[in-house]
Amino acid sequence: MSYDVEQFRLSFPALADGTCFFDAPGGTQTPRNVAQALADTMTSGISNRDCATASGRRAEETVLQARAAIGDLLNVEPGGVVFGRSMTALTYEFSRTLAAGWGPGDEIVLTRLDHDSNVRPWMQAAQRAGAAVRLADFDPATGELAPEAVTDLITERTRLVALTAASNLIGTRPDLPSIARRTHQVGALLFVDGVHYTAHAPVDVAELGADVYVCSPYKFLGPHCGVLAADPAFLESLHPDKLLPSSDAVPERFELGTLPYELLAGTTAAVDTLASLGQGPTRRAALLAAMAAVQEHEDRLRERLEKGLLELGATIFSRAAHRTPTLLARFPGISDQQVHSSLAAAGINAPAGNFYAIECSRHLGLGEGGAVRLGLAPYSNDEDIDRLLAKLAVLVRAD
Incomplete structure (x- = not known):
């Protein structure tokens, strides 16, 4: 089935101000009907x-x-x-x-x-x-x-x-x-x-x-x-x-x-x-179709984002074969908090930290500080990726 992300985005009042939300792992934005x-x-x-x-x-x-x-x-x-x-x-x-x-x-x-x-x-x-x-x-x-x-x-x-x-x-x-x-x-x-x-x-x-x-x-x-x-x-x-x-x-x-x-x-x-994003004779069937479509959409965006981050010289802390569209990254010569604050000033939400996965952060060699987490959601689109990568490119070049 086709997935119309632009139509779906119209359901979210929070997207109207142009903010790019890469903080979905901490909580998604709320549709109007919810x-x-x-x-x-x-x-x-x-x-x-x-x-x-x-x-x-x-x-x-x-x-x-x-x-x-x-x-x-x-x-x-x-x-x-x-x-x-x-x-x-x-x-x-x-x-x-x-x-x-x-x-x-x-x-x-x-x-x-x-x-x-x-x-x-x-x-x-x-x-x-x-x-x-x-x-x-x-x-x-x-x-x-x-x-x-x-x-x-x-x-x-x-x-x-x-x-x-x-x-x-x-x-x-x-x-x-x-x-x-x-x-x-x-x-x-x-x-x-x-x-x-x-x-x-x-x-x-x-x-x-x-x-x-x-x-x-x-x-x-x-x-x-x-x-x-x-x-x-x-x-x-x-x-x-x-x-x-x-x-x-x-x-x-x-x-x-x-x-x-x-x-x-x-x-x-x-x-x-x-x-509502899927079709089927029952709600369960519609959910299976919808989440399969969401997964395909998010995986495509993750691949785009991951490729762009690597081209900018970022370190990505998981390349597991099976993953959600969630990337933990660190950028050469720029502190995680500087990336977070600079992106926030540009209307891009991408926080940094360990996000309560403290044992994971320690085991990655990041101590308790973690890194910058970039997470996608069903409402994420290509324009979000473009804006994020463009701003990160400016930060990397400035360094």
Whole structure:
């Protein structure tokens, strides 16, 4: 199918002032209909969920629609979709619940490729439980995380493997199914951070092999909240700390306090916006077609951008075979912060840092400072690439 990026860009009020947004890995811009869904929910009659009042029924329907939308996006059961304040908050809560069953002699496997939200919560939970932590390294020269770098650390004592589906810093996409097979052979769980991945590729949680999958709608055109998805039967086996009068039903037992109905309405609208970019007899089918088209569009732009950066003498810190359209770069003779500030002055958003992937930044030899991150989104276009490369060429020549 053809992908009309110029038509799609008309949906984003933030693009009207001419800013080039290369900061999508930190959060995408918001389409008009997503913002409208939030506003409509907040200005309509809304109450706590019940079946007796129109406002209560509206709240209930908003929640069910959001679970169904995420179910279609990730190909999971809506009854296993948990909403929370953020992916980080959900991971902390889930790590505490799982670690309640760990003890000395148990092990968990983490990686240096991950965002710290899929590292520190597990390290801290393991430390409290007396479990051991094994940390897998990726190849800093290529950005690749070989499956055996993880699977060689898995033993009969492994209880959990936590791994990103795509690095938010350098874009690397590990071979999750291979790692999942070994994880499940020893009866361990695979917890997958899909925050960066979900924005750039069709997702099927079962095909990836994830037992638990987390993501953030604000990375794929939606509002700021977090999502955790798992088999409802698995969630039934877990008993998190909760308030006594709160529901013990799944998935509600994992959701602390009243849900933000407006954010859930915005999440549904974001999924529907993505689905509108594709075609199919169902929303799931339309999403698969849409995300395949988005991936093709973004990969083409990434190849253009990467070629241009290399011609300018930039160092790119991952050349992994499978990547998202996210490049971490450093330019000769120019500090990362100078590049960031100079681009910002020209209306080009391209921040510098480690973006909470602190273990990844250290392993790349960048310390905690990271480098300049250039990320693409479904609304990125060739003009954005042209403007960025032209401004970078001026900076490099000036140096």
